[in-house]
Amino acid sequence: MTHKIAILGASGYTGAELVRLIATHPGMEIVALSGERKAGLPMAAVFPHLRHLDLPDLVKIDQIDFAGVDLAFCALPHATSQAVIKELPRDLKVVDLSADFRLRDPAAYEKWYGKPHAALELQKEAVYGLTEFYRDDIRNARLVAGTGCNAAAGQYGLRPLIAAAVIDLDDIVMDLKAGVSGAGRALKENLLHAELSEGFHAYAVGGTHRHLGEFDQEFSAIAGRPVEVQFTPHLIPANRGILVTTYLKGDPGRVHETLANAYEDETFIQVLPMGEHPSTRHMRGSNFVHVGVVADRRPGRAMVIVALDNLTKGSSGQAIQNANLMLGIAEEEGLMLAPCFP
Ligand SMILES: NC(=O)C1=CN([C@@H]2O[C@H](COP(=O)(O)OP(=O)(O)OC[C@H]3O[C@@H](n4cnc5c(N)ncnc54)[C@H](OP(=O)(O)O)[C@@H]3O)[C@@H](O)[C@H]2O)C=CC1
Numbered sequence: 001m002t003h004k005i006a007i008l009g010a011s012g013y014t015g016a017e018l019v020r021l022i023a024t025h026p027g028m029e030i031v032a033l034s035g036e037r038k039a040g041l042p043m044a045a046v047f048p049h050l051r052h053l054d055l056p057d058l059v060k061i062d063q064i065d066f067a068g069v070d071l072a073f074c075a076l077p078h079a080t081s082q083a084v085i086k087e088l089p090r091d092l093k094v095v096d097l098s099a100d101f102r103l104r105d106p107a108a109y110e111k112w113y114g115k116p117h118a119a120l121e122l123q124k125e126a127v128y129g130l131t132e133f134y135r136d137d138i139r140n141a142r143l144v145a146g147t148g149c150n151a152a153a154g155q156y157g158l159r160p161l162i163a164a165a166v167i168d169l170d171d172i173v174m175d176l177k178a179g180v181s182g183a184g185r186a187l188k189e190n191l192l193h194a195e196l197s198e199g200f201h202a203y204a205v206g207g208t209h210r211h212l213g214e215f216d217q218e219f220s221a222i223a224g225r226p227v228e229v230q231f232t233p234h235l236i237p238a239n240r241g242i243l244v245t246t247y248l249k250g251d252p253g254r255v256h257e258t259l260a261n262a263y264e265d266e267t268f269i270q271v272l273p274m275g276e277h278p279s280t281r282h283m284r285g286s287n288f289v290h291v292g293v294v295a296d297r298r299p300g301r302a303m304v305i306v307a308l309d310n311l312t313k314g315s316s317g318q319a320i321q322n323a324n325l326m327l328g329i330a331e332e333e334g335l336m337l338a339p340c341f342p
């Protein structure tokens, strides 16, 4: 059975990545693609790398007939997403890639996004989309909220350790490096080649990055008490990829064993042998996550290093994994492609 798919925001980076992955997915057929400024154009005019595919042209969202659609991916900017999803048919399955439905507490949403939520009923209904930890809820969900890409990377290294109480919850430091496609395709001065290449910088310093809202929500729920991590992201001159090094207090052997056990049966989460650590160049374009544990020279301290591709496991790959569950398709379908190396 083939499910009919609409992609809203197909003229953006995550939208294009959804198209690339769905193109070889045996259970999905793309029937509608939306753009805003790019509406009216063929996809090949916006993304020449997709020229070989037979795709519908980009249209405005209000030109799409959702009656024939089984599931919509919503790859729109924050806030736009909630305004759009509010107007979609109530029985349409939706996987949203924006931040609009990730935070369950309206006050937390307002704190991290600077304005009140405009679709509170939908916010209550949405299921958090970190697949490996919300699988059963996702299977039965109508609306799934894709995680932040940084938030996904940070959580894969820490969730099992917090659950197993093998680390000091008050001494967690996360240092993250992210490629520029994470910022989307819209033109921004600090993303110009001349201002991005040959250097790198921290951003959202001082514990101000909005993905802290996701870390607070998720880690505190697992621990059963407030957990606040220290987190600084850096923008690096690479197109894709996130690498996060988390410094923590805990026995390195137990940390490694806990992560290896937690992910033993997970197809996409690969825990490396003790002492090995990952590189973003080993997951480019794939849905895999590599998790490494390294002992610090000081006893009782460890580094957990996680790498993933922000456009696959950090957004569009994760979105397809969740859609597979929602549509009753095998979870790995369409996602087993190997990383592109070198
Ligand atoms: N990039 C990443 O690594 C990740 C992104 N996300 C989230 O996914 C969402 C999409 O991200 P990304 O693909 O990077 O973003 P882009 O900026 O690359 O694309 C945004 C898309 O939304 C469309 N759009 C913009 N404004 C409107 C509007 N007012 N009405 C309708 N459509 C509109 C754009 O159309 P057009 O260009 O034709 O105007 C484009 O198709 C965002 O919420 C982002 O935060 C989440 C995880 C990771």
Ligand SMILES: CC(=O)N[C@@H](CCC(=O)OP(=O)(O)O)C(=O)O
Pocket (backbone or CB within 6 Å): 097, 098, 099, 147, 148, 149, 150, 151, 178, 179, 180, 181, 182, 183, 233, 235
């Ligand atoms: C490099 C870069 O700017 N990355 C983005 C993360 C993108 C992401 O996960 O998206 P959401 O905006 O949907 O949370 C950032 O850190 O803000």
